[in-house]
Amino acid sequence: METAGGCKSLVEIANTMHARGHETEFVIPYSSPVAYEVNCKVTRIPVPVLSKEYIPYGDIVLTNFYATFQPAYEAWPDQCVRFCQGFEPLWVKDKDFAVWTYSNDVPVISSSRWLDNQLFLYTGRRSTAIVPLGMSPYVFHPAEHPRPGHAEKVILYIARDPKLGYQLKGYDDFLKSMEILMQTYNGKFIVDMVCVESNLHLPGIPHRVIGPRTDREMAGLYRSADVFVSTSWYEGFGLPPLEAMACGTPVVTTNSGGVLEYAKHGYNVHMVEPKNPQAIAEGVREVLTQPLLTKKLMKAGKKSALNFTEDRFRQSIVTALEDIHKKRVNKKLGKKRWGFNWM
Template sequence: MKIVFPVLSLETGGGARFIYHLANSLVDKGHDIEVVMPESGAQVWPLRAKLKRVKELTPSSIPSADFILPNFYLTVKPAWESGKGRVVRLSLGYEPLWVPDSETAKQTYMIGAPIMSISQWHRQILLQETGLESTVISGGVDTSVFHPYPKHSERTGRKNIYYILRDPASGYTWKGGTDFFNAITRLKNSVDFGLTISVPESIPFASLFPCEIKTAATDFELAQLYASADLFVYTSYFEAFGLPPLEAMACGTAVVTTDCGGVRDYVRSGENCLLVPPSDSDQLSKAIYNLLTRDAERQQIAARGHLLAQAWTWQRTANQVEAFLQSL
C-alpha cells in the first residue's frame, strides 16, 4: 500500500515519535510510506520512510496514495480536500481538550472519515464527545533499544528518579510538573535520592530541588536515562496513550504514573506500576516513597513491567494499522 502521513513537524513529543515509529514499522512491512512536512517543520527523529518537504501543507502538496493519514487537526483539511486517497483520521489525542480553537478541531472529526484511536480510553472520549466510533491501534516500544542497562544505584548505592518535564509555556499545561515537584519536596527530609530531569523543549530550567539535567537527542540516549534510574515518574492529567511509562517498563525501571486515561490499556497498579490520581501530590509522594524504600516491591514491579513491554512492539502496531486499512 502507498500511505501518506501529512505532518506539521517531527519535533519532540509523543505524537511525533508515534508517527516516526509507525511509519518506519510500515516501511519494514514492505509498504510505500511517505511523510509530507512543511519546510518550517523540524525533524528530530530518523525516518526510513520517504520525506517530502513542501512550502506548506495544501491539497496540491499531498501526493496520491491508497491512504492518507492526517494525525493532527490542522492536517486534516488539506488531506481531505486533496482527493488523492482514502483519508483515515489517525487521532493521537482528542485535540479539543487542549487546543484554543476547540470547535474547529472537533469539526475535523465530523468529515465522515474512518478514525483510528490509540487506546480504549481515547476511543471512549471520541465516542462521548463526537458520537463517533473508532478502531483502536496500540502504541508500542522498540525493545531492541529500550531494554535494561546497569543502574547508577548499583554503583553509588543511592536510588535515582527520572522525570521528563514538559514546558507549560509551550502548551503542556496538563503534564503535572508542579505536582511532581510538590511531591518530591515532601520527601526530601525523609528519604535520600537523586533526581535526573529531561526538558524536551530545551528551555532554561532552574530547579529549587537538586537535580541533574540531561538531554536525550536519540532513542538510545532516552533509553539509557530510563534504564539507569530506579524509578520513573509520570504525572499527566490525560493522555490518549502515554508512551513514556511503557518505555520505562521496557528498560526494567519501576513506574509511578497518574491514572491519565490511555495508560490503562497496559498498566496494572500494584503489579507493573503504582497508579495514583492525577493532580494528587500527596498520593504521588507516598507512592514514590514506597518504591524508593521497598527494594523487593520495586524490583518485582519493574520485572513485571519489563515482561509486559515485550509484547507491545511497533511491529504489532503496524500489523493493527495494516489490518484496519485492508479492511476498508
C-alpha cells in the same frame, strides 16, 4: 518533526509502508527538522501553515492532528484517515472545531481503548481500529547485571515546558511533588530531568538536566534510575512509562487515560490521580522505601511491556490501513500510494 512519541510513530508507519512496497510520502512544514530517519519521500511545503493545495493524492491520506485534518479533508475527503494518538478536544482552545474533526465520516484509528471511549463520548462514533503503540525490546530491556545499590536515589522525569503549551504534561505538578518529597523522604535523591524543548529547572531540588540523543541513550537513563515518574493529565497511550517498565524500572504514573492500556495500579505501576502533587510524592516515596513493592512492580512491568512491541504495532497498523483501503475501493493491481502529513 519534533522529538516526541507521536512523531516517532508516524515515521514508523511511513517507513513500514515504504518497506512493504507502497509508494509513501511524508508531508511536513518547510521549517520542521527531521528528528528521525525517514526512508520514504519527504516533501516540505513552502508555507508554515498546511493548506489543501499542498496535499498530494494518496489512496490513504493519514492525518495525525486536528489542525491538519481540515485541509486534508478538503483536498481528499474520500481518502482521509484519522490516526488518533491524543484526543485534542480535552486540551485545545478551539474545542468545538477539534470535535468536528472527529465527527466526519472518516475512519479513525486510535492508539488505545481509552481514546476510543473518548471518541464515542464526544461524537457517538467508534474507532475503525484500535492499534496500541509499542516499544523495541531490543533497545528497551533490563540491564544485563543488577545495578549496585547506593544511598542517593535517582528519579527520572521527562519535562515538557508548560509555557510552550504543554501544561497537560504536568511539569508544575512534578515540581510541587518534589518539594513535598524533600520534606517527607529521609534519604537523599537526585532528579535526572530530560528536557525536550528547553532547559527547565527545579529550584531548590537536586537535579541534573539531561538531553539524550537516541533511544539507546534514553534506555540507559531508564536503567540507571530507581524510579520513573510520569505526571501527565492526558495521554493517548503514553510510551515513556512502558519503555521504563521494559527496562525493569519501577514506575509512578498518573492515571492519564491511555496508560490503562498496559498499566494497573499495584500490579505493574504505582498509579495516582492527575494534578495531585501530594499523591505523586507519596507514590515516589513508597517505591523508594519499600523493596518488596519495588521488586513486584519491576517484575510485572517487564512482563507486561513485552505485550506491546514495535513489531506488533507495525503489523497491526499496516493491516488496519490496508483493510480500510480494501473496504473503500475495488482491488487494484500495482502499488498503492500512501500520503502522510504532519504539522
